[in-house]
Amino acid sequence: MGRLRRPTVLIGAALVGLWVLVAIFAPLLAPFDPLQSLIPLAPPGAAAPHGGVFWLGTDLLGRDILSRLIYGARPVVTLSAAATLTAYLVGVSAGLAAGYFGGWIDAGLSFAANVILSFPVLLLYIVVIVALGASPINVIIAVTFASAPAVFRIVRTIAADLARRDFISAAVIQGESAWRILFVDILPNAMGPLTVDFCLRLGYTTITIGALGFLGLGLPPPAPDWGGMVNEGRALAFAFPHLVIFPCLAISSLVLGLSLLADGLNEAGGRGS
Secondary structure (H helix, E strand, O other): OHHHHOHHHHHHHHHHHHHHHHHHOHHHHOOOOOOOOOOOOOOOOEEOOOOOEEOOOEOOOOOEHHHHHHHHHHHHHHHHHHHHHHHHHHHHHHHHHHHHHOHHHHHHHHHHHHHHHOOOHHHHHHHHHHHHOOOHHHHHHHHHHHHHHHHHHHHHHHHHHHOOOHHHHHHHHOOOOHHHHHHHHHHHHHHHHHHHHHHHHHHHHHHHHHHHHHOOOOOOOOOOOHHHHHHHHHHHOOOOOHHHHHHHHHHHHHHHHHHHHHHHHHHHHHHHO
16 A cells, blocks of 8 residues: 555545546536626636636637536546446457467457557547547447557456466466456556556547647537647737646646546556566
8 A cells, every 4th residue: 555655646536536526516616607708708716797807818709617627527538438448348459368278369369459549549430439429439439449449458468478377387287267367367457568558548539638628629519628729829828828728738738637646556556566
């Protein structure tokens, strides 16, 4: 437990936990309706009609930026987690099978992974979402399609190495099923590097969701979307910098938290080994 109390782990967990709590309690935290038009382009700290303050100002349509950031945390947190978990489910399952069984299973899955990884990741996201349409489910499908091959590579390498170990040979001799060997004997030994990669990949997915929103491929308007907020405000960013600064800070803080958490876990694992 002491290794998990390192400053980087604590700071990263605090940042991530903060945004998770914001997403959960958004209706209680948001001072205004995120879709309500009030005073367009009000500066940060401006007084709101009928009382209250626009702490982060308002956007071009008069919507409170703070409220939109708070509600925008929900799709970012849920989509990032769901997409990354789905990518891991596919990548881990395929990697375990390829690393343990080898042969044509390994050759076929490795070839498919290499083909997908040969394309730029952002291009894959864009192609999948343009083909399927912009929606939360299709964002998850796009992230899974583009990210699962990288997870597959990690798990395949670990599984292939462990499959040659004596304790796996002993399990085979004892008559243990392939399912039990894969998920009870091999997978737990891969959890260390996978945990670190999972945190980093969550950060990458968060950036990706922001980029898709910026390109107009995220959640359809007027739903609060951090990347979409940056896109909406970029034309007036020099005159009204608060339109883009605060959404960018939101994305950066969540990604920073995930990166610090991953680095801390990696450092703790390295020193603990």
